Amino acid sequence: PVVKEIFGLANLEEKISTAYGLCKVVVVPGDSETSPLTKKELGRAGAKALLSVMSGNDVVAVTGGTTLAEVAEHLTPPNVSLKQSWFVPARGGLGESLEIQANTIASGMAKRVGAGYRLLHVPDLLGKEAYESLVHDPNIHDIVEMIRGARIVIHGIGDAMEMARRRKLEDSVVEELQNQGALAESYGYYFDNNGVVVHKMLTLGLRLEDIMRTDHVVGIAGGKSKAKAIHAVLKFGQEDVLVTDEAAAEEIVREL
Ligand code: BG6
Numbered sequence: 262p263v264v265k266e267i268f269g270l271a272n273l274e275e276k277i278s279t280a281y282g283l284c285k286v287v288v289v290p291g292d293s294e295t296s297p298l299t300k301k302e303l304g305r306a307g308a309k310a311l312l313s314v315m316s317g318n319d320v321v322a323v324t325g326g327t328t329l330a331e332v333a334e335h336l337t338p339p340n341v342s343l344k345q346s347w348f349v350p351a352r353g354g355l356g357e358s359l360e361i362q363a364n365t366i367a368s369g370m371a372k373r374v375g376a377g378y379r380l381l382h383v384p385d386l387l388g389k390e391a392y393e394s395l396v397h398d399p400n401i402h403d404i405v406e407m408i409r410g411a412r413i414v415i416h417g418i419g420d421a422m423e424m425a426r427r428r429k430l431e432d433s434v435v436e437e438l439q440n441q442g443a444l445a446e447s448y449g450y451y452f453d454n455n456g457v458v459v460h461k462m463l464t465l466g467l468r469l470e471d472i473m474r475t476d477h478v479v480g481i482a483g484g485k486s487k488a489k490a491i492h493a494v495l496k497f498g499q500e501d502v503l504v505t506d507e508a509a510a511e512e513i514v515r516e517l
Contacts (some may be wrong), residue, residue, distance in 0.1 A: 273510040277503065280517050281495040282471055285310070285502045292508030293328075294484030299506055304331025307481040307504045311415050314375075314477040314502070317341045319412045322467055323370060325363040326417035328481050333366050336373040346376040349408045351416060351448050352466035353357070353385040355395070357427065379404050383465055385461035386428065392463050401465065409471040417448045418482035420490045434460075447480070448472070456496025474509040477501050488512030 276287040287306045290298030311332065315321070323329060348371040350363030359365055364380045372379035381404050383395055395401050419427075424446035425435045441459035443451040448467055451460040458469065472478060478499050482491050483506030492513055493504060505513075 270507060270510075271325040273514055274447065276514050277495075277505075277510060280514075281500070281503075282498075283495070283500060283503055285494040286510075287502075287504045288510045289483070289504075289506050291506055292483070292485055294486060294507045294508065298398065299483065300328070300331055301335070303328060303481065303506055304333075305335040307332035307409055307415070307472065307479070308335040308337070310481075310502050310504050311413070312336070312339050314413055314479065315339070315341075315342060315343060315346060318345045319343075320347045320349060320407055321367075321370070321376075321413045321415060322349050322408050322411035323367045323477075324351045325361050325366055326359050326419065327361055328417045328483070329363075329366050329415065330361050330369075332415070332481060333369040336370055338374055339389060343374045345406065346374075347371070348376055348378045349404065349411065350381050350396065351408065351411075351414060352464045353381055353383040353387065357385075374460045379407060379421075380407065381405070381466060385462070385464055386465050387465065388396070389463065393464065395465060405465050408466050409442055409468065411467070411475055412469070413477045414448070414467065414472060414475050414477040415481065416448050416496050418480055418487060418490050420444070420487060421446050421451050424453075428462075445493035447494050447503065452490075452493040452497055454493055456493055456498060458497070463475065472499050479504070479506070483509050485509060485512055488516070492516065 293300040348367040421443035485508040
């Protein structure tokens with residue numbers, strides 16, 4: 262806490278949690294976009310925040326991304342047994358490189374804390390026909406139900422345009438997103454400056470209505486360039502815990 266005061270980070274935490282009505286905000290020093298060390302700290306703080314909301318009998322839905330991969334790296338076995346808990350990917354796994362896919366991260370997290378995991382081996386982005394046939398497949402149905410009933414969601418937040426590129430969306434869709442003022446992407450949804458969902462991807466897994474029902478939504482994202490995206494997701498209003506870094510936090514507070 263003394264260190265936090267010196268850096269003025271507690272002040273940033275306080276301002277952000279008040280402005281957006283969050284239960285908890287954690288700000289780590291530095292800029293995770295330019296400093297790998299800060300990114301690690303972000304992961305460490307994210308891991309701590311996740312464990313603090315787990316009760317020992319949870320289903321945790323996790324997204325992919327480099328930030329969540331860092332969270333997984335920093336999880337350590339907690340004092341309470343998590344044998345009865347499950348980690349699942351928030352959405353279909355395939356579509357990003359293996360290391361940062363939600364499936365990889367969910368299984369990695371589970372192994373680190375001694376919990377169970379179930380995976381969803383379908384592409385992230387589905388056509389209507391594929392979706393209809395997969396959602397009725399009995400094996401897939403079970404895991405999809407489990408994901409949609411998750412008690413905790415832990416997710417990354419990305420800049421809309423960067424995520425559109427990373428997901429290789431068609432040019433016409435990218436243009437549409439731009440026209441709609443999309444700033445953020447998270448769990449397959451695109452948000453504008455007011456936190457309004459302007460675009461969604463048809464996907465098996467978590468939907469907005471499921472996110473609204475979960476007990477804990479933990480968002481983890483840092484870096485100066487993500488400030489607008491983080492603001493957009495916070496405006497959406499479902500976040501309970503935010504773990505971010507100083508660079509993003511300062512930028513967010515400047516705009517308040
Ligand atoms: C994706 C998540 O995998 O990672 C998104 O599904 C998030 O919710 C994105 O926007 C962020 O990625 P990174 O690498 O910037 O942490």
